[in-house]
Amino acid sequence: MNSTMQKPSNSTRPRLPRELRLPAVLAAVVVILLLVRAVLSALAPGGPSAAGTLPDEVPDAPEWVTRELLPINQYSRPGKKLTAVNGVVVHYTGNPGTTAEQNRSYFAGLAETGETFASSNFVVGLDGEILECVPLDEVAYASSQRNYDTLSIEVCHPDDTGAFNQASYDALVKLVQWLIDTYHLDRDQILRHYDVTGKECPRYYVQHPEAWEAFLDDLTF
Structure with missing residues (x-):
């Protein structure tokens, strides 16, 4: 075996520039949090339903209620x-x-x-x-x-x-x-x-x- 052949070291693999590493990590965390929120919402009875609108102000129920x-x-x-x-x-x-x-x-x-x-x-x-x-x-x-x-x-x-x-x-x-x-x-x-x-x-x-x-x-x- 040729003694000059070496296993590539980790240092030769492409890496993100230092200034991009933190934003990339933060983006990954945001994606994970959104996925967790979606799962929890789906598990609630009924889950989010059809799109629609609500009145600008919530009406008060009548006095007989x-x-x-x-x-x-x-x-x-x-x-x-x-x-x-x-x-x-x-x-x-x-x-x-x-x-x-x-x-x-x-x-x-x-x-x-x-x-x-x-x-x-x-x-x-x-x-x-x-x-x-x-x-x-x-x-x-x-x-x-x-x-x-x-x-x-x-x-x-x-x-x-x-x-x-x-x-x-x-x-x-x-x-x-x-x-x-x-x-x-x-x-x-x-x-x-x-x-x-x-x-x-x-x-x-x-x-x-x-x-x-x-x-x-x-x-x-």
């Missing part, structure tokens, strides 16, 4: 901003006979139990009371992939059929009409949870689609 906001926490009120209000999603609580206050307390309790991700912007009670639990410009964990561009309403019901009593129904109509007028929504932007995910919610209006159409007919667009 009681504001009882949940504490900011990762399970029921993440404090993330909506990307738009492109619709309203109606749900039923699935807990026959429970009150609006009880359902609001369940959402608040998730901050301690961490058992699931769940909440709603509004809860309509059996006596027609309406609680605002998550502000109108924030994400509620209610409608899966539509969390970021819709507002959600949970409605209490007296029995397993999921049918709303008259007081709850009238309050729901009043609230949805206000949201329609405030955000300039169309008929096809008022949705059942079923229309978003296929879940049987609100049960009565999934099992009786004609009743859902009658509800929409009670609204003015």
Whole structure:
């Protein structure tokens, strides 16, 4: 073997000029941070949704709505901003006979139990009371992939059929009409949870689609 042949040393490999090394490292760190942020955002229930717009100013709910906001926490009120209000999603609580206050307390309790991700912007009670639990410009964990561009309403019901009593129904109509007028929504932007995910919610209006159409007919667009 020719004794004059040597293995190339690391010093002969091309290297960035010293003045470019720090900017290159900083650029790599920025890219990594952006990737981490994207992954965390994707893991949140719903993830960022359809592009849209929000009003220049967040409207205040009417005086007939009681504001009882949940504490900011990762399970029921993440404090993330909506990307738009492109619709309203109606749900039923699935807990026959429970009150609006009880359902609001369940959402608040998730901050301690961490058992699931769940909440709603509004809860309509059996006596027609309406609680605002998550502000109108924030994400509620209610409608899966539509969390970021819709507002959600949970409605209490007296029995397993999921049918709303008259007081709850009238309050729901009043609230949805206000949201329609405030955000300039169309008929096809008022949705059942079923229309978003296929879940049987609100049960009565999934099992009786004609009743859902009658509800929409009670609204003015």
